[in-house]
Amino acid sequence: xxxxxxxxxxxxxxxxxxxxxxxxxxxxxxxxxxxxxxxxxxxxxxxxxxxxxxxxxxxxxxxxxxxxxxxxxxxxxxxxxxxxxxxxxxxxxxxxxxxxxxxxxxxxxxxxxxxxxxxxxxxxxxxxxxxxxxxxxxxxxxxxxxxxxxxxxxxxxxxxxxxxxxxxxxxxxxxxxxxxxxxxxxxxxxxxxxxxxxxxxxxxxxxxxxxxxxxxxxxxxxxxxxxxxxxxxxxxxxxxxxxxxxxxxxxxxxxxxxxxxxxxxxxxxxxxxxxxxxxxxxxxxxxxxxxxxxxxxxxxxxxxxxxxxxxxxxxxxxxxxxxxxxxxxxxxxxxxxxxxxxxxxxxxxxxxxxxxxxxxxxxxxxxxxxxxxxxxxxxxxxxxxxxxxxxxxxxxxxxxxxxxxxxxxxxxxxxxxxxxxxxxxxxxxxxxxxxxx
Amino acid sequence: xxxxxxxxxxxxxxxxxxxxxxxxxxxxxxxxxxxxxxxxxxxxxxxxxxxxxxxxxxxxxxxxxxxxxxxxxxxxxxxxxxxxxxxxxxxxxxxxxxxxxxxxxxxxxxxxxxxxxxxxxxxxxxxxxxxxxxxxxxxxxxxxxxxxxxxxxxxxxxxxxxxxxxxxxxxxxxxxxxxxxxxxxxxxxxxxxxxxxxxxxxxxxxxxxxxxxxxxxxxxxxxxxxxxxxxxxxxxxxxxxxxxxxxxxxxxxxxxxxxxxxxxxxxxxxxxxxxxxxxxxxxxxxxxxxxxxxxxxxxxxxxxxx
Numbered sequence: 001x002x003x004x005x006x007x008x009x010x011x012x013x014x015x016x017x018x019x020x021x022x023x024x025x026x027x028x029x030x031x032x033x034x035x036x037x038x039x040x041x042x043x044x045x046x047x048x049x050x051x052x053x054x055x056x057x058x059x060x061x062x063x064x065x066x067x068x069x070x071x072x073x074x075x076x077x078x079x080x081x082x083x084x085x086x087x088x089x090x091x092x093x094x095x096x097x098x099x100x101x102x103x104x105x106x107x108x109x110x111x112x113x114x115x116x117x118x119x120x121x122x123x124x125x126x127x128x129x130x131x132x133x134x135x136x137x138x139x140x141x142x143x144x145x146x147x148x149x150x151x152x153x154x155x156x157x158x159x160x161x162x163x164x165x166x167x168x169x170x171x172x173x174x175x176x177x178x179x180x181x182x183x184x185x186x187x188x189x190x191x192x193x194x195x196x197x198x199x200x201x202x203x204x205x206x207x208x209x210x211x212x213x214x215x216x217x218x219x220x221x222x223x224x225x226x227x228x229x230x231x232x233x234x235x236x237x238x239x240x241x242x243x244x245x246x247x248x249x250x251x252x253x254x255x256x257x258x259x260x261x262x263x264x265x266x267x268x269x270x271x272x273x274x275x276x277x278x279x280x281x282x283x284x285x286x287x288x289x290x291x292x293x294x295x296x297x298x299x300x301x302x303x304x305x306x307x308x309x310x311x312x313x314x315x316x317x318x319x320x321x322x323x324x325x326x327x328x329x330x331x332x333x334x335x336x337x338x339x340x341x342x343x344x345x346x347x348x349x350x351x352x353x354x355x356x357x358x359x360x361x362x363x364x365x366x367x368x369x370x371x372x373x374x375x376x377x378x379x380x381x382x383x384x385x386x387x388x389x390x391x392x393x394x395x396x397x398x399x400x401x402x403x404x405x406x407x408x409x410x411x412x413x414x415x416x417x418x419x420x421x422x423x424x425x426x427x428x429x430x431x432x433x434x435x436x437x
Numbered sequence: 438x439x440x441x442x443x444x445x446x447x448x449x450x451x452x453x454x455x456x457x458x459x460x461x462x463x464x465x466x467x468x469x470x471x472x473x474x475x476x477x478x479x480x481x482x483x484x485x486x487x488x489x490x491x492x493x494x495x496x497x498x499x500x501x502x503x504x505x506x507x508x509x510x511x512x513x514x515x516x517x518x519x520x521x522x523x524x525x526x527x528x529x530x531x532x533x534x535x536x537x538x539x540x541x542x543x544x545x546x547x548x549x550x551x552x553x554x555x556x557x558x559x560x561x562x563x564x565x566x567x568x569x570x571x572x573x574x575x576x577x578x579x580x581x582x583x584x585x586x587x588x589x590x591x592x593x594x595x596x597x598x599x600x601x602x603x604x605x606x607x608x609x610x611x612x613x614x615x616x617x618x619x620x621x622x623x624x625x626x627x628x629x630x631x632x633x634x635x636x637x638x639x640x641x642x643x644x645x646x647x648x649x650x651x652x653x654x655x656x657x658x659x660x661x662x663x664x665x666x667x668x669x670x671x672x673x674x675x676x677x678x679x680x681x682x683x684x685x686x687x688x689x690x691x692x693x694x695x696x697x698x699x700x701x702x703x704x705x706x707x708x709x710x711x712x713x714x715x716x717x718x719x720x721x722x723x724x725x726x727x728x729x730x731x732x733x734x735x736x737x738x739x740x741x742x743x
Contacts, residue, residue, distance in 0.1 A: 204546035209630075276550045318523075
């Protein structure tokens with residue numbers, strides 16, 4: 001059995017209350033021991049982790065669009081998981097709005113097969129709530145669960161009606177599956193393409209008010225209470241939505257929520273500058289005002305927000321090189337998340353490193369009910385080695401994702417990924433780092 | 438001057454005055470028996486119109502021809518755009534023929550910005566989606582200046598479908614830049630979010646908005662606005678917001694009434710007002726050619742005008 005000792009790192013493992021200098025011994029695909037001055041034998045590969053680097057439980061991105069089957073020009077499971085491990089993620093949960101939709105075991109198994117072939121990050125498929133994501137009939141949720149799905153969603157769309165959301169919560173609740181909702185009251189969105197506010201008005205872009213999101217979140221929370229089901233609010237963008245989540249939690253509703261890095265960093269001011277009508281600034285939900293961004297930051301700090309997930313939404317260059325209203329919504333996120341989180345959240349003191357690990361690892365694992373989020377002895381050896389002070393310049397052209405639709409190209413950030421280990425195997429090492437794995 | 442004219446914000450106050458002053462010289466050319474000067478001879482201007490247009494298109498074409506430019510008209514109905522070619526590809530194909538200028542009208546806000554990133558040619562925005570229509574605002578300003586000498590300090594009230602109007606946005610930018618007191622009025626459902634931040638007073642009470650106005654500018658309201666529940670009916674719109682003779686009388690005695698056209702008589706404006714003594718609507722159209730000549734000339738580098 002292969003043995004690898006990670007020595008001399010700062011180990012941050014909030015689930016076990018650890019933050020300090022520890023050695024981590026990996027045997028095979030498991031974490032064998034975490035301690036100090038662990039004994040070595042001549043079968044153990046010793047990795048001397050450079051000072052300042054952090055060893056933590058593998059990061060899990062619970063909102064990723066891998067685009068396979070059906071949209072392989074944008075991304076595949078192979079390229080997406082390659083991007084994931086380069087971004088420090090040991091696992092991703094992938095959305096069902098593929099073509100065909102993942103509303104049956106066949107598609108789920110196909111995705112898992114592709115993930116196994118790529119053999120990089122773990123892939124946890126999320127199945128559809130409704131057949132074809134049409135918002136009418138429930139998908140075969142038990143079958144999806146059996147095939148390996150960890151949650152259900154109609155993401156891309158909201159769960160269409162209150163009736164369907166209720167049924168989904170009741171039914172999925174039997175299997176302890178969370179229902180993830182993309183909260184959007186579509187009659188308020190109408191043909192909106194940007195946040196309804198001064199910037200969209202000045203640029204002549206049809207607006208989407210924050211209430212389009214919060215109204216649905218309130219609906220979902222009320223239904224979660226009614227059904228005792230579990231709801232997770234995807235990609236929160238509006239301060240009103242966060243208020244709704246806090247209200248729900250205070251009443252004991254089983255609700256959790258996530259934010260993307262871009263919604264806590266960028267605002268709708270980007271619509272006009274530096275590049276006016278930049279389609280790499282178009283996503284759903286849209287970038288909102290400073291007040292929304294600041295409210296979400298406060299939510300990260302005070303614990304109201306449970307998860308950071310990227311909503312990695314790759315689109316081919318040609319698809320984005322069109323007029324703003326015609327461009328598809330979405331930006332990539334796997335390969336920029338860690339650097340953005342260090343640079344804009346940890347270093348400025350918005351969240352501690354331990355809290356960041358909760359947001360990116362502990363909580364996603366708990367919500368999806370998958371192994372991970374800890375460096376406990378016996379746990380799978382899914383480990384991220386992060387470099388909080390690494391100087392990174394975002395270079396879209398060199399990203400592993402097939403798609404380059406990111407507004408962060410050229411940004412210089414402090415913080416990055418040194419290496420990624422999945423099941424004891426080193427699946428990624430950053431060549432720019434002196435780390436002999 | 439900047440390479441392109443995509444928005445009024447591309448022009449400094451001095452440049453706006455330069456355009457208006459140059460317009461006077463250009464207008465004189467339109468009064469000669471031979472309405473032509475060689476200023477843009479040998480230059481190629483492409484009129485790329487993705488949306489139908491009567492007055493803007495012909496206005497640009499006449500302006501270009503009076504300056505002796507070679508003009509090329511590309512309208513969607515008769516081009517490969519219908520075969521699904523993207524704006525990007527159409528632009529690259531046109532660019533390969535090295536036009537000096539492209540005059541673009543398109544249904545999407547920001548289309549000119551996209552074109553500008555792709556083409557070396559100078560782009561003149563002839564109307565992009567809901568965003569702007571800079572030459573309309575310039576000809577409106579010229580018309581106002583003709584009657585009022587100076588724009589600073591005037592009360593200008595713009596009434597209508599504010600949300601969907603590119604004429605509104607360009608006019609607000611230009612008029613506030615030149616120091617006018619701008620009021621905007623229309624149904625609450627059609628007031629753009631945050632518009633006060635553009636420096637205007639907003640009122641859904643039209644009688645208040647037009648009181649003592651020096652200039653009243655009416656915007657067209659489209660039939661389609663009843664779908665999407667923006668207004669209940671055109672009949673009700675006329676009753677609450679239509680420019681009637683009675684409402685005009687609340688403005689200053691020497692008020693001028695403007696409209697970018699085309700008008701919906703009996704909807705945003707009563708016929709008797711459109712055809713009445715205060716109306717300068719047809720002058721706007723006439724001024725349009727001269728203003729566009731000025732813009733083309735100045736963007737091309739402003740050589741000597743004979």
